[in-house]
Amino acid sequence: MTESNSLTQDDYKNLLAFSGSLNPYDINFRKTAMEDLLKFFPFDGAAFPLVDDNGYYKHLVYVNFTPVSIESYERDCYKKDFFAPANLKEASGKSVFTIEDFTSYMEYETSSLYSQCLYFNGFYYEALVLLRDEENKPLGAVAVYHGRQSSGFTLREQKLLEEIGMIMEKATRIHLKHLSMQNNLVFLNRIFTRHPIGMIICDENFNIQEINQEAYQTMEALGMAAEKEEAKRLLTDYILPAYQEGGANRFCLRLAGGLEVFLENIIIKEQITGSFITRYAIFLDFSMGSSRTSWTAYLTEKGLTRRESEVAGYLSQGFEIREIAEKLSISANTVKRHKESVYHKLSVNRVSQLLLLYQEVNNSW
Template identity: 80%
Template sequence: MTEMNFLTRDDYKNLLVFSESLNPYDMDFRKEAMNNLLKYFSFEGAAFPLVDDKGYYKHLVYVNFTPVSIESYERDCYKKDFFAPANLKETYEKSVFTIEDFTSYVEYEASSLYSQCLHFNGFYYEALVLLRDEENKPLGAVAVYHGRQSKGFTIREQKLLKEIGIIMEKAIRIHLKCLSMQNNLFFLNRIFTRHPIGMILCDENFDIQEINREAYQILEALGMAAGKEDAKLLLTEYILPACQEGGSNRLFLRVATGLEVFLENMIVKEQITGRFITRYAVFLKPSVDSNTVSWTAYLTEKGLTRREREVADYLCQGCEIKEIAEKLSISLNTVKRHKESIYIKLSVNRASQLLVLHQKIQNSQ
């Protein structure tokens, strides 16, 4: 019987059902997607790698792979994968690849990719569709496998894989953005807990992602509504123009008496894709002619020396001992001694109690 070189009605039906089964917001999206892929289509194995920042396939999800082959790929075949974008010798117009696009089967059988990885699963033929991001850069791939009993991938199967790639490309973009948001919010929330001062978190376009409680209190003190709209107004009408004009990430806002603003950009590495993205943190706090004077006066009243007051201020900003030592050009042991002395004089036992005390003094004004 002659093999059909076109997609059938059942193929399109399975593509529709497969597409509807995908949930890119699920943390296990890639694993579930590959399980469903083998459920609706007659491939014998599947893998879903992402492209790391070096151009190789990493963070693989496997279906029907043995533990031995998985370990071998991660250990020995990471940079020896014929299909990895870093190993592409030229730019291909096509999106679906097979071994014949890259090498001979003699070289393929002698490779560690086959002998140490695919061989353990009974796989021989591999076909892959490359997935790309919004900038047309390699993002990941969907790979499928047949055993030696097969004659390879037919034209119909390659067309089918191309349609699967179109579906998966859209879904994986959504999935990675979702993971990126979750990872970034986790990272940024940790910063929130370290800084008991007003803080507004923004993405690379200065769109506000989160605002902490202290920032809302400062907005109310300025006579503004404690919401994102007025926070956006404060950011775009006052903070950003002042930063651009002054060319500094620290400024004193004239919009309200005694308000200092610090703008810091943070480079965050996404755990999944390995990409670096920019986030901005806007710190709001009373200036030296306002609540800070009361806090300083309180520390002085408690017998803290000038250096201890400086260390205490940095501790309240969430700085680590090493960071404080670098800022003040003193040794780590000196910072530790100052910290112990501060705790004794203020009758606190840990950093969280110091932060609570600091906030209490500020809120009492």
């Protein structure tokens, strides 16, 4: 009789329960996931490795393994693991692998992987589903085991492991991203304490990860709201265009009296994967002078809105209406309307009077 590879109703109930038990935000996620795996499914043991930069399994989590076998694998067997991506042979179209996919049982029984590791746990058969990242590169694996009393893994069990792999792949991606961010923030918080000036931390795509209090204070002094979305606008509308145009890591923005910006690359080594990633630290130096604070406070006192304060800042620095429109991504007519409102609230009629007022305010505050 041909064996059915169809999953039962109980299988799907267990898959749903297993999926619901996972917490990828838990630092012990991989350990608890493998413990839950053995609660819901009839395997004798489980392992959850990650893939290092050389294609071998490292940072393993084990369930039902003896300390001797774990030590042996870490010391002698990891490069000799048949299932490691660096050692995989052709098995196109498959997501679940068993030893038959790669070698003979005779070779398997004489290998250090079996004799020094699996043997000590009473394991003989191994089945594995490879997990991949967003770029379809090997990320890790979920491996399960049976003892000699079993006849191996049935087609149904392999199908079950395939479903488990799809659940674990998604959860593992979330877990590693979360863990990476937490590790980075610990590192970045140490940087914050060393640099008591405005600082914004971004990933390799300049997506903001962290902002310190000094950066928010700088934004408020510029007439901007102390919010992450405003920091994003400061970054995308002002800092990055100036950085791209000038090509220098240190420059001054003609923004509300001037803002010195310094960009620094930070190379961080991931503790889990061992790979190196790039982060950007953007420092906002507000110590160039107190005139900006005085001018901003004066504009607030006169009842100018945030946008009007931005326009007034550019006008006081000699920017033309067209340039201001480009900087703020608004139309020239909108700039003109803001300009009229600024002149009315500040009781001036032309740019020269605004410049004179700017100097008087800075000298008197």
